[in-house]
Amino acid sequence: MGPFHVRKNNETQKVWLLCITCTWSRAVNLKICKDLGVKEFLRSFQLHCFDYGIPELCVSDMGTQLVAGANVMQNFLSDHASQLYFEENNIRPIQFQQYFKGCSKLGSLVEVCVKQVKRLLFGSIKNLVLSYDDFEFIVCHTVHLVNRRPIAFKESLREEDLDFIPEPITPEQLVKGYELTSMNLLPELQGIPDEDPDWQPCVNPQQVKDEYMKLRKVRNNLLSKYHNEFLGTLIDQAVDKKDRYRPITQRGIKIGDIVLLKEVHTKPNNYPMGLVKELQYNSIGEVTGASIQKGSTREVVKRHITTLVPFLERLDDSELSSTNDSVKLLSEPPHVKRKAAIVSEQKTREILTE
Template identity: 20%
Template structure:
């Protein structure tokens, strides 16, 4: 298994490195008319801090560039512009957000490209059909859905408005950020849990210490709590992420010119198309993770970007 990326090991302020995804939609009641309730749809953009796994959720009214930029602006206004943003570029962003017009390693939509360059952000897109590369934020979406589905089951559909949904999203955010990152300890010297909310709000019971100045100077107390969080984060939490339970043996990289079989969940295996590798992109550890493939079908040549998990090597060059 590959080493953790640098942005997963950073002890910079929360939401310096972010992974995001869009999920939804939900039908809400916008207004009441004589013919009944007028309904509309809402989606949500979930921002996940890649280091402390804190989340932030913003509602959007439409799946277009304007609504998405407004969600980014609200997030930046609260937490500041991040240095790095990661997201999917397949069924989650490119496929679901058709109006966003985002392609691999680039932002073709002028307003999106201009806004990101003004904020000094770097955006890295995963290749299509590689949701496993965004497991950090995909897991948070699964947790959010479980909590939100339970809350919505307690509310009548006719009473679900934009304000109610926005309130529910805030409560979901608070619940997720209050979850413990490590197993609960029985040690009496650790009276509080290591949670994302601890570093976000600093509202926890002050642990025992000998420095009397911490009681009278608030900024020293806050700094002390932050230092305790990052110390425990390194000692207790990082060790749980570094275990390698499989893929211990090194395999040869896929090279340009290899003939591969392209997985297609919509077709039977004997109908999967053959493709030629025209570009193999290695990661920082030297292992190839992304491929550019050329597929010829019925005289038409098409180019696809896929992760190595979506291909089967038939013949090496």
């Protein structure tokens, strides 16, 4: 997500944030990137592994730097020494997967976290340009607040004779095992000096500068955003769409079928045609994506099953032998006689009989 403008070495620079979320606990981790290149992605992913260890499965979109970085790491870890280390320590080698283009719901695992973080950061920083150190401070504070958001309630909430509402379950509790005891330790960030005329900054070698004023203002906005928007709208976001959790029956396609590829801002008559080369299956055997070779450009693209329209089905050899001469082209429908022709044949047959 980004870019964000920060000040470093008396110059305004752009930085981006890499958002990583856990699919089990929904915990969020943010890493600052100086650009959108492969090198910065590898560096940020390595820092994430220092915090939480190497994951077993990493799923992302088809961003160029993400795909290229995944290939670099997989090639690096494919040597004999790395594989031997994994076997000796009973570690599964990391796997990278990219969900196919065409279904925005697949990216919602990360995009919903990106939306929450953007609300906090953009709502608190607004048009201020912080120093790089202060921006790093706000990012760490944002991660702390996002991981304390409620994601579920404990089982005791369903009991009828309950006199109090139990505390919700948070990603922080699932990852750490308990809720961290944290509080503000910087006197310069406590309160706003305009509200307290007797406020005096603490005397230390580092004099309080204008950055503390900006950082204090951003921190107060961050806390206000979190308590006003987060806690009040989480339940609404879970029930805002009808039939959100209704199961969907997937259409079945096979290798060799000819399909149409849905394109944005394109009429159905102009959908490009392609040949199914490979299929992707989920854990229960459903087809979720396919590699399609376009007929016009011979380009191989990856698309989600919801963006494919079955056009012509490839028949097996057994089906071809059983049909023989009875195969009819769908493009040539059978001839339908007019009512006048049917009446004329009936009268002619009556005349010949007489």
